[in-house]
Amino acid sequence: xTAIFERHIHLEGAFNVRDLGGYAIGTGGVTRWRxxxxxxxxxxxxxxxxERLLEMGLRTVIDLRSPVELENQPSPFHVxxxxxxxxxxxxxxxxxxxxxxxxxxxxDLAARYVDAADRCRPAMGRVLAAVAxxxxxxxxxxxxxxxxxxxxxxxxxxxxxxxxxxxxVDDYALTGSVATPLLDRLRQQAVARGLPxxxxxxxxxxxxxxxxxxxxxxxxxxxxxxxxxxxxxxxEHMNRVTERLT
Numbered sequence: 001x002t003a004i005f006e007r008h009i010h011l012e013g014a015f016n017v018r019d020l021g022g023y024a025i026g027t028g029g030v031t032r033w034r035x036x037x038x039x040x041x042x043x044x045x046x047x048x049x050x051e052r053l054l055e056m057g058l059r060t061v062i063d064l065r066s067p068v069e070l071e072n073q074p075s076p077f078h079v080x081x082x083x084x085x086x087x088x089x090x091x092x093x094x095x096x097x098x099x100x101x102x103x104x105x106x107x108d109l110a111a112r113y114v115d116a117a118d119r120c121r122p123a124m125g126r127v128l129a130a131v132a133x134x135x136x137x138x139x140x141x142x143x144x145x146x147x148x149x150x151x152x153x154x155x156x157x158x159x160x161x162x163x164x165x166x167x168x169v170d171d172y173a174l175t176g177s178v179a180t181p182l183l184d185r186l187r188q189q190a191v192a193r194g195l196p197x198x199x200x201x202x203x204x205x206x207x208x209x210x211x212x213x214x215x216x217x218x219x220x221x222x223x224x225x226x227x228x229x230x231x232x233x234x235x236e237h238m239n240r241v242t243e244r245l246t
Contacts (some may be wrong), residue, residue, distance in 0.1 A: 005033040008178045011052065013044035014147035020154060020245065021173065031245045036131065038154045040146030041065075041181060044072035052216040054082055059137030062130045063091040064149045072111035073144075087129045088125050090149045091116040095111045109148070109203065110213040117150060117218055117228075125229050125237075127153055132240035141243070147180060149208060150180045155211055159225045161245040165215050169208045176206035226233050 009017040017040070021033030024234045034056055042061075045053075047234075062076040063070065066089050070078075131139055143149040149174050158168045176183070183204045190200040222228040226238065 012046045012050040015182040016040035023163045039142035041144045057138040060084045060134035060139040062086045062141040064143040088126045091120045110210045113214040114217045128237045132237035172211040173206045178243045
């Protein structure tokens with residue numbers, strides 16, 4: 001009997017924990033379920049949430065947040081005997097607080113994603129290596145909202161596994177429907193700090209065109225994520241990631 005998995009993993013203390021399994025691969029088949037998860041902040045997970053993730057097989061966490069974010073909202077897996085914790089800061093300028101305090105003229109997320117792709121290849125390579133070298137079991141990577149930095153990494157991993165652009169875009173856009181309470185909370189916090197409501201909404205949006213611009217840019221400038229990295233070890237890491245997802 002074929003197992004049936006739910007993409008959105010409903011937890012009490014996190015809103016945007018999702019499985020990268022079940023997406024069609026160009027060569028046939030689908031990405032593997034319960035292998036790699038993407039998530040928002042984990043600092044409010046309940047003991048029951050943590051136990052549920054461990055029962056799913058969680059063994060590796062890759063935290064993409066900045067040191068300041070970690071200090072303010074520590075991960076419950078930072079010191080955990082059953083989980084290997086990796087801190088790989090990825091482009092702190094995509095952190096919600098940073099984005100939401102830059103003012104009305106700085107709301108072009110597509111341009112910010114392209115900038116991140118160009119400037120953060122070494123950090124993206126470290127994320128790739130952390131996934132490739134992870135112990136057997138489920139790998140989870142997360143940032144604060146599970147949308148921007150997490151969205152870039154999800155796009156990379158799915159692309160390497162052979163998932164087409166349309167499904168990668170669909171995966172990105174899911175945040176807008178499954179994480180509404182979190183996005184509303186961030187918007188309210190931004191408005192309370194003086195940011196116009198329309199700007200906050202734009203920065204917290206999950207428009208398909210935003211991630212599609214990133215994918216097009218990586219294709220046009222680098223020939224895709226397969227040739228995005230210039231590290232000699234990258235090919236081996238990409239192969240291990242592909243094996244983990246397929």
